[in-house]
Amino acid sequence: MVAIKKISSFDGNSTSDDGLFNLIAQDIEQQGYSIRPGALPVELTNALYIHQQTMETEKFKDAGIGRGGEYLKNEFVRTDEICWITGESNAGKQWLDWNAQLQSYLNRRLFLGLFSFESHFAHYGPGNYYKRHYDAFRGEANRVLSIVAYFNSGWVSTDGGELVIYKDDKDKEGTKVIPLMGTIVAFLSEEFPHEVLKANRDRYSIAGWFRVNTSIADKIDPPL
Numbered sequence: 334m335v336a337i338k339k340i341s342s343f344d345g346n347s348t349s350d351d352g353l354f355n356l357i358a359q360d361i362e363q364q365g366y367s368i369r370p371g372a373l374p375v376e377l378t379n380a381l382y383i384h385q386q387t388m389e390t391e392k393f394k395d396a397g398i399g400r401g402g403e404y405l406k407n408e409f410v411r412t413d414e415i416c417w418i419t420g421e422s423n424a425g426k427q428w429l430d431w432n433a434q435l436q437s438y439l440n441r442r443l444f445l446g447l448f449s450f451e452s453h454f455a456h457y458g459p460g461n462y463y464k465r466h467y468d469a470f471r472g473e474a475n476r477v478l479s480i481v482a483y484f485n486s487g488w489v490s491t492d493g494g495e496l497v498i499y500k501d502d503k504d505k506e507g508t509k510v511i512p513l514m515g516t517i518v519a520f521l522s523e524e525f526p527h528e529v530l531k532a533n534r535d536r537y538s539i540a541g542w543f544r545v546n547t548s549i550a551d552k553i554d555p556p557l
């Protein structure tokens with residue numbers, strides 16, 4: 334009998350998500366970003382979708398730029414509402430676990446040195462947008478990889494609200510992503526300006542960022 338050897342570059346560490354993680358890693362290696370329609374595992378997608386829909390409206394805080402002390406609202410730039418994911422809910426915990434696996438996979442495969450992860454639910458109501466921006470600035474070495482997941486059924490082109498990823502500052506056209514249920518996008522935070530076009534209906538998503546450890550001496554960054 335011919336023995337079938339499982340082909341895995343990370344023997345002993347593989348999970349059922351490794352197929353997807355491999356595709357994301359390949360995309361990032363080749364083009365710096367990955368757009369994977371409907372790729373988030375169905376069970377996880379459903380748990381997050383249900384959780385986001387049942388979360389009380391008052392749990393949502395008005396979206397701000399940055400965190401903690403520098404948390405300030407800027408309606409000119411973005412008008413969505415956010416809620417940070419702490420892992421207190423079952424769905425939130427599953428999401429954080431899945432991203433911890435992705436982090437460990439990408440570190441082994443691409444040597445990105447991802448150290449921590451932060452993420453929030455976001456809700457763009459009709460008329461909401463997020464203008465063209467970078468998630469991180471060169472040299473500030475904090476956010477390295479951005480990830481976004483979407484939780485919207487039956488999105489059509491007249492609903493607007495696409496994520497547009499631009500190759501560089503000169504790119505006016507970009508690549509549009511329809512925010513459909515289970516679609517995942519990952520991109521290098523310092524490399525790609527991007528924006529969320531005005532949504533014409535409620536748009537639900539999660540945005541997250543992997544950071545490197547930039548702690549020096551007595552300064553702990555990112556904050557614990």
Ligand SMILES: O=C(O)CCC(=O)C(=O)O
Nearest residue numbers: 463468481496529538540
């Ligand atoms: O929701 C999206 O498609 C992207 C959101 C975004 O760019 C951000 O929160 O920084």
Ligand SMILES: [Fe+2]
Nearest residue numbers: 466467468527
């Ligand atoms: Fe962004």
